[in-house]
Amino acid sequence: MASETMWFWLVHLLLQVFTVRGKVPAIIVFGDSSVDSGNNNHVSTVLKSNFAPYGRDFYDGKPTGRFSNGRIPTDFISEAFGNKPIVPAYLDPTYDIKDFATGVCFASAGTGYDNATSDVLSVIPLWKELEYYKEYQEKLRGYLGKERANEVLEEALYLISIGTNDFLENYYIFPGRSSQFSVAEYQNFLVQIARNFVSELHHLGARRISLSGLPPMGCLPLERTTNIFFGSECIEEYNNVAKDFNEKLKGMVTDLNKEVAGIKLVLSNPFDILSQIIENPSSFGFEDATKACCGTGLFEMSYMCNKRNPFTCFDANKYVFWDSFHPTERTNQLVADYVVKNCLAQFM
Numbered sequence: 392m393a394s395e396t397m398w399f400w401l402v403h404l405l406l407q408v409f410t411v412r413g414k415v416p417a418i419i420v421f422g423d424s425s426v427d428s429g430n431n432n433h434v435s436t437v438l439k440s441n442f443a444p445y446g447r448d449f450y451d452g453k454p455t456g457r458f459s460n461g462r463i464p465t466d467f468i469s470e471a472f473g474n475k476p477i478v479p480a481y482l483d484p485t486y487d488i489k490d491f492a493t494g495v496c497f498a499s500a501g502t503g504y505d506n507a508t509s510d511v512l513s514v515i516p517l518w519k520e521l522e523y524y525k526e527y528q529e530k531l532r533g534y535l536g537k538e539r540a541n542e543v544l545e546e547a548l549y550l551i552s553i554g555t556n557d558f559l560e561n562y563y564i565f566p567g568r569s570s571q572f573s574v575a576e577y578q579n580f581l582v583q584i585a586r587n588f589v590s591e592l593h594h595l596g597a598r599r600i601s602l603s604g605l606p607p608m609g610c611l612p613l614e615r616t617t618n619i620f621f622g623s624e625c626i627e628e629y630n631n632v633a634k635d636f637n638e639k640l641k642g643m644v645t646d647l648n649k650e651v652a653g654i655k656l657v658l659s660n661p662f663d664i665l666s667q668i669i670e671n672p673s674s675f676g677f678e679d680a681t682k683a684c685c686g687t688g689l690f691e692m693s694y695m696c697n698k699r700n701p702f703t704c705f706d707a708n709k710y711v712f713w714d715s716f717h718p719t720e721r722t723n724q725l726v727a728d729y730v731v732k733n734c735l736a737q738f739m
């Protein structure tokens with residue numbers, strides 16, 4: 392009996408040590424609409440989602456500027472790490488450094504690795520997200536003291552999710568980059584920017600960094616709609632571009648882990664789990680993976696997805712996609728669970 396009690400306490404103690412040691416003090420997010428929690432509300436752009444029916448399944452049914460009916464993957468990841476269930480947007484004046492000390496989001500919908508991509512819809516370029524991060528570092532040092540702040544910045548988990556818009560909003564739409572680069576060259580150009588960004592982040596004190604791969608972007612409802620006379624199939628070319636890009640990112644991640652002392656960089660690749668969901672929606676409890684919930688589901692997003700649209704679905708949980716470009720909260724949760732388990736577990 393006595394030894395049983397001792398074992399109990401020993402295990403209990405070990406678990407505690409493990410939890411405390413493994414704890415990530417803050418989640419720090421960079422990227423595009425896949426992870427923007429409301430920064431675009433405070434930017435002069437037409438790419439917004441801070442109105443109904445966006446957010447209708449969020450806390451209090453509040454539209455926050457997240458491009459979904461509810462939470463986005465970074466919210467779920469933050470929660471899985473024992474932090475807040477939402478990651479607040481840096482430009483939202485209702486939050487301050489007290490809130491941002493455990494989680495902050497610099498992402499901006501519509502942005503990309505390429506400066507030319509953020510120009511398309513006048514959103515925050517990636518380099519500017521990093522400028523905001525530097526400003527945040529100073530505020531955090533003012534709030535926590537230099538030593539503790541540097542500790543938090545070093546132990547924080549950095550999540551970067553970006554790149555889809557470089558292809559779908561820029562390369563394949565405008566002649567600029569596509570006349571300058573072949574697709575393969577453009578991929579290399581973007582991977583180099585990703586590499587510089589991660590290196591700079593490391594230089595500024597970050598250690599645990601997750602870089603997200605691209606989704607099967609040819610299966611986004613908006614892209615399928617351009618294929619409407621061919622059965623609304625996924626655009627295989629775009630899916631292959633995403634796959635190739637992810638392979639290149641993976642190579643870069645492997646290289647940086649070898650070259651940069653102390654960095655722990657992982658590729659969080661949502662491609663496979665999303666492909667499985669899209670190919671076999673019913674086995675994940677979905678009824679529709681081709682059309683989105685909002686509006687006709689064929690093309691609506693941002694201001695086109697609004698509460699005057701009579702076609703919006705009743706139960707978003709039955710849909711893989713919320714608007715023509717973004718997943719529902721349920722899909723976001725499945726992706727986050729997958730990423731936490733398969734890519735981020737080492738940071739827990």
Ligand SMILES: *[C@@H]1O[C@H](CO)[C@@H](O)[C@H](O)[C@H]1NC(C)=O
Nearest residue numbers: 504505506507516518519584
């Ligand atoms: C993007 O723009 C910023 C600010 O002008 C500049 O510092 C940076 O070098 C540019 N990035 C690329 C890849 O051209």
